[in-house]
Amino acid sequence: MALDVDRARAETRGLENQVHLNNAGAALMPAPVADRLRAFLTAEERFGGYETAAAEQAALENFYTAGARLLNARPDEIAFVENATRAWDMAFYALPLGPGDRVLTSHAEYGSNMIAYLHRARQTGAEVAVIPADDTGTLDLDALTGMIDDRVKLISISHVPTGGGLVNPAAEVGAIARAHGIPYLLDACQSAGQMPLDVAAIGCDFLSATGRKYLRGPRGTGLLYVARRWIERLDPPLLDQHAAELISATEYVVRDDARRFENWECFFAGKAALGLAIDYAMDWDLSAIWQRVRHLADRLRAGLADLPHVTVTDRGREHCGLVTFTHSRQSADAIKAAAAQAGFNVSVSSGSGSLIDFRARGLSAVTRASVHYYNTDDEVDRFTAFIGRIPS
Ligand SMILES: Cc1ncc(COP(=O)(O)O)c(C=O)c1O
Incomplete structure (x- = not known):
């Protein structure tokens, strides 16, 4: 079913100001979501934070039902966490690892995840091994199968890396993980x-996501899914009196749902x-x-690929909304700055975020233009033409 782009744009006030191609950084909130956020904060201002939370119980609970609907999970398998990194950490740091255990990860792994693997490797004596990519840059499933043995205690990958349009085969990895009970x-x-x-369908045990990117929620929000079968087997790395209850001077009981991975105090308005942003996305239909x-991304990639001096750097058999490129004469930072002047929001991927993958490919920084469904062919073409005019 085709999306009603005019309605999507009419409900996105930020599009009046610029061409927003930084959706992988933070997408623009839809008006109903931004209005809801503002109204919640106004109620906190007028009536008090605790009083507003009590009055907004249904909207706060809706976060769990919406998150469950988004992922085909159960509401008790969903936790609200302040961002994707902490959501991921709460699962990763809860998993037992010991000397000689192995964690298998993807080649284009997110930098913070890589740091956490190395951190725990230092703490526990476990090892991190990178699953090679095939010649398209996609996680190599045969290589993964060949790396499985009794020492592998976790497979942990980035579905879409931060620095390119690659989509890793999440469900195929899940089938391998399931077959080996990892x-x-x-x-x-x-x-x-x-x-x-x-x-x-993916077959994952844990999944982390952030609110502000493609879900179009506010900053400072994230989500963790933990499969029901795992919840009570995982000891969260941090506990408070929301995640657990103190029942005597020496004992506490940890909650039996995914909220054991949450904090008591959090961004209630967010x-x-x-929750509303997820409902809003589901109303459009994720397939559409x-x-x-x-x-839009294919159109942008094709347009950029035709330009002299531009090299599209996305790899993978399957591509998504992140489009990355380099320019033979201008740095990614210079392109970002010039684009901002011309009314295009883009970002730069560099440094820690994609270190292993970028080093292997001799890249240090790429310009990242990331489209969302509210962008148009015309915006994509204007951006392509703008890049074509960059002096070289
Ligand atoms: C692949 C990937 N994982 C995790 C994160 C971290 O998300 P957050 O900033 O919400 O913690 C990012 C952020 O760009 C990312 O691209």
Whole structure:
């Protein structure tokens, strides 16, 4: 089903100001979500934070039902966390690892995840091994199968890496993890909101996502999914009196749902608004969003690839809404600055975020233009023409 782009644009006030191609950084909130967030904060101002939370109980609970619907999970498998990194951490740091255990991860792994693997490797004596990419840059499933042995205690990959348009084969990895009974953690930070995600079909045990990117929620919000079968087997790395209850001077009982991974104090307005942002995305239909995002990204990639001095740096067999490129004469930072002057929001991927993958490819920084369903062919073409005019 085709998306009503005019309505999507009419409900996105930020589009009046610029061409927003930084959706993988933070997408523009739809008006109903931004209005909901503002109304919640106004109520906190007028009536008090605790009083507003009590009055908004239904909207706060809606976060869990919306998150469950998004992922084909159960509401008690969903936790609200302040961002994708902490959501991911709460699962990763809860998993037992010891000397000689192995964690298998993707080649284009997100930098913070890589740091956490190395951190725990230093703490526990476990090892991190990178699953090679095939010649398209996609995680090599045969190589993964060949790396499986009794020492592998976790498979943990980025679905869509931060620095390119690659989509890793999440469900195929899930089938391998399931076949060998190995826990599987999926970083869906960049994929949630741009494509349908079904944890049963993917076969992951844990999944992390952020609110502000393709889900179009507010900053400072994130989501963790933990499969029911795992919840009570995982000891969260941090506990408070929301995650657990103190029952005597020496004892506490940890909650039996995914909220054991949460904090008591959190961004309540953001939680209500993210629930609404998820409902809003589901109303459009994730398959329709995915179809349109790929159409726009393919058009942008093809246009950029035709330009002299421009090299599209996306790899992978399957591509998504992130489009990355280099220019033979201008740095990524210079392109970002010039684009901002001309009314185009883009970002730069560099440094820690994609270090292993970029080093292997001799890249240090790329310009990242990331489309969402509310962008248009005309915006994509104008951006391509703008890049074509950059002095070289
Ligand atoms: C693949 C990937 N994982 C995790 C994150 C971290 O998300 P957050 O900033 O919400 O913690 C990012 C952020 O860009 C990302 O691209």
